Amino acid sequence: MTSIPDRSDQENERPDMVVLDCRANAKGQREEDALLENASQSNESDDTSTDQSPVPPAPLKETSFSIGLQVLFPFLLAGFGTVAAGMVLDIVQHWTVFTEVTEVFILVPALLGLKGNLEMTLASRLSTAANIGQMDTAKDMWKMIMGNLALIQVQATVVGFLASIAAVIFGWIPEGNFKMGHAVLLCASSVATAFIASLLLGLIMIGVIIASRKVGINPDNVATPIAASLGDLITLALLAGISTEFNDYANPMVCAFFVALTPIWVLIARRTPSTREVLYSGWEPVIIAMAISSVGGLILDKTVSNPNFAGMAVFTPVINGVGGNLVAVQASRISTYLHMNALPIAEPNPAPRKCPTPWSTFFGSGVNARSARVLFLLVTPGHLVFLYTINSMQGGHTTLTSVFIAFYLAAALLQVVILLYLADWMVNWMWHRGMDPDNFSIPYLTALGDLLGTGFLALCFHILVQLVIVTGYLSSLISSPSVSAPAALI
Numbered sequence: 461m462t463s464i465p466d467r468s469d470q471e472n473e474r475p476d477m478v479v480l481d482c483r484a485n486a487k488g489q490r491e492e493d494a495l496l497e498n499a500s501q502s503n504e505s506d507d508t509s510t511d512q513s514p515v516p517p518a519p520l521k522e523t524s525f526s527i528g529l530q531v532l533f534p535f536l537l538a539g540f541g542t543v544a545a546g547m548v549l550d551i552v553q554h555w556t557v558f559t560e561v562t563e564v565f566i567l568v569p570a571l572l573g574l575k576g577n578l579e580m581t582l583a584s585r586l587s588t589a590a591n592i593g594q595m596d597t598a599k600d601m602w603k604m605i606m607g608n609l610a611l612i613q614v615q616a617t618v619v620g621f622l623a624s625i626a627a628v629i630f631g632w633i634p635e636g637n638f639k640m641g642h643a644v645l646l647c648a649s650s651v652a653t654a655f656i657a658s659l660l661l662g663l664i665m666i667g668v669i670i671a672s673r674k675v676g677i678n679p680d681n682v683a684t685p686i687a688a689s690l691g692d693l694i695t696l697a698l699l700a701g702i703s704t705e706f707n708d709y710a711n712p713m714v715c716a717f718f719v720a721l722t723p724i725w726v727l728i729a730r731r732t733p734s735t736r737e738v739l740y741s742g743w744e745p746v747i748i749a750m751a752i753s754s755v756g757g758l759i760l761d762k763t764v765s766n767p768n769f770a771g772m773a774v775f776t777p778v779i780n781g782v783g784g785n786l787v788a789v790q791a792s793r794i795s796t797y798l799h800m801n802a803l804p805i806a807e808p809n810p811a812p813r814k815c816p817t818p819w820s821t822f823f824g825s826g827v828n829a830r831s832a833r834v835l836f837l838l839v840t841p842g843h844l845v846f847l848y849t850i851n852s853m854q855g856g857h858t859t860l861t862s863v864f865i866a867f868y869l870a871a872a873l874l875q876v877v878i879l880l881y882l883a884d885w886m887v888n889w890m891w892h893r894g895m896d897p898d899n900f901s902i903p904y905l906t907a908l909g910d911l912l913g914t915g916f917l918a919l920c921f922h923i924l925v926q927l928v929i930v931t932g933y934l935s936s937l938i939s940s941p942s943v944s945a946p947a948a949l950i
Contacts (some may be wrong), residue, residue: 551762571623
């Protein structure tokens with residue numbers, strides 16, 4: 461028979477079993493806690509390693525005062541550059557080549573517009589690349605520099621050649637007289653001027669952008685005005701000097717030389733992905749902008765030789781340059797803002813606006829509206845300084861009166877208001893259409909600035925001439941009431 465354990469023995473063994481079970485559970489709990497702690501530590505280490513990965517730089521925090529402070533000095537420098545260009549044009553307009561080959565005046569806005577078509581676009585591209593961290597390493601920086609320099613040389617050669625064709629056509633249609641020697645002179649002068657000026661200004665822009673990032677200044681605020689300050693003066697001086705020195709034998713050789721260099725620049729530009737895209741798809745805005753600027757040149761050609769429009773030569777580069785400089789700064793800033801907001805660490809992309817209102821452009825709460833207000837407020841004091849400088853240097857063969865200053869400032873303010881509003885609409889529209897505003901917006905805007913500036917300035921002179929006629933007519937009526945109206949007008 462099998463003996464059954466006594467109940468008392470079983471009861472005595474139960475406390476030991478409970479103690480063993482509790483110890484086992486405690487041990488398992490400690491092991492589980494240890495595993496969880498190790499897992500959490502490993503997760504923290506993974507997070508730390510993730511945080512240590514390189515991230516693009518955050519956008520610079522800017523107030524209205526900081527924007528104005530950074531823009532003011534380059535804006536004044538650019539303005540004095542346009543004043544110097546206007547003084548040069550006021551002098552060279554009486555040179556033999558400008559009086560015999562009047563189509564050279566048609567080249568002036570088109571070639572001066574290269575600073576917007578090429579140099580300012582280059583500055584905008586490199587500023588955006590610097591702000592989003594694409595030029596932080598030396599290898600990336602030099603690759604970006606070489607590709608962009610080669611690209612603008614290709615564009616300068618093509619645009620210079622097309623500008624000469626436009627000048628020949630616009631000069632030939634009204635007169636109906638085609639001169640082959642004048643056409644070759646215009647081609648050689650235009651291509652050589654565009655090539656040399658783009659190379660010099662491109663090198664200057666690269667140095668400005670690199671130096672701006674090193675000292676903590678936003679390149680968008682300083683690069684494009686400095687490009688404009690030197691662009692007008694260098695381009696106009698080169699055009700005047702080159703067109704005077706060339707002769708019938710050198711002109712064809714100069715054209716052939718610069719055209720032969722074009723394939724080399726194409727090969728270099730194709731090595732960089734960003735410039736390769738512009739090389740294939742970036743011709744439309746440059747060519748259309750050149751055509752728009754040539755229309756402004758046609759207006760200048762028809763007014764500069766009219767005695768009633770004395771002063772057009774010296775004031776045209778100023779009003780065109782100031783408007784182009786300000787809108788280029790705004791377009792570059794908006795483009796950089798959109799590029800930085802497209803990054804994962806930045807805020808979500810702004811809601812698409814097909815047609816912004818003037819209120820949102822100038823009185824909104826965003827940083828772009830703030831910069832638009834700052835740039836608009838710079839127009840009046842800037843132009844007053846430039847007009848005083850021109851008057852002190854006795855340029856323009858005209859006397860500054862309060863009436864002329866009032867009409868001039870009204871034209872300049874209207875030009876800048878239109879350009880800033882178009883910049884807000886155009887840059888956002890291009891961005892949401894998948895087009896890079898750095899490559900497409902500035903050529904259109906600066907070309908429109910040239911056309912609006914030249915047209916508004918010619919309109920100011922026309923209104924002033926009519927006011928002088930009416931004033932003389934009324935004064936003659938008052939002094940001689942018996943004289944008939946037609947006789948008094950004569």
